[in-house]
Amino acid sequence: xxxxxxxxxxxxxxxxxxxxxxxxxxxxxxxxxxxxxxxxxxxxxxxxxxxxxxxxxxxxxxxxxxxxxxxxxxxxxxxxxxxxxxxxxxxxxxxxxxxxxxxxxxxxxxxxxxxxxxxxxxxxxxxxxxxxxxxxxxxxxxxxxxxxxxxxxxxxxxxxxxxxxxxxxxxxxxxxxxxxxxxxxxxxxxxxxxxxxxxxxxxxxxx
Numbered sequence: 001x002x003x004x005x006x007x008x009x010x011x012x013x014x015x016x017x018x019x020x021x022x023x024x025x026x027x028x029x030x031x032x033x034x035x036x037x038x039x040x041x042x043x044x045x046x047x048x049x050x051x052x053x054x055x056x057x058x059x060x061x062x063x064x065x066x067x068x069x070x071x072x073x074x075x076x077x078x079x080x081x082x083x084x085x086x087x088x089x090x091x092x093x094x095x096x097x098x099x100x101x102x103x104x105x106x107x108x109x110x111x112x113x114x115x116x117x118x119x120x121x122x123x124x125x126x127x128x129x130x131x132x133x134x135x136x137x138x139x140x141x142x143x144x145x146x147x148x149x150x151x152x153x154x155x156x157x158x159x160x161x162x163x164x165x166x167x168x169x170x171x172x173x174x175x176x177x178x179x180x181x182x183x184x185x186x187x188x189x190x191x192x193x194x195x196x197x198x199x200x201x202x203x204x205x206x207x
Contacts, residue, residue: 032079036064036086043093052100053092060085 040060043049063085067078 022070025070030068030075033067034062035081036079036082039086039090040064043089046093049093049097052096053089056089056092061088080090 016097040057043053043057060082061091063078067075067082
């Protein structure tokens, strides 16, 4: 029992020694590299920008890994390269995201222009139809007035013709009546054995 307990203690001690050695051998994470990794992860975490700059992000990730493995004398230069690669990945992601937004706005602008053109065309067609109907109404009104004027002129001609006919009839009747009166006077004179008295001359006006 004591032998087994001693063996367990020995194994536990060896494990602690190994863990401590591994912990001592593993270098601490460089704060600058950790910050670069967080910046890169922030790009990849954005759903609207994760699809942009994939190649640049890959190169930035490789540069960070290379900086972690770089020797002490090369570490500063490797960190600087990783920083530039991360910055490039950020710029490319922002640029492509901005370009996508510009494309979206251009599409919306084109759609608005098309819609505006369609509405202008509809307004132009409506105005043309209104003018056509107005012209048709004016033409119909002018035709109605012309027909009314023609009918009025025809009625005036008919009335004038009727008046002329009545006047002619009255003149004929008057002439016939005078002729009858003259004939009666002649016949009466013959019966009385007298010639019809000549009409007295009208007295001349004094000058």
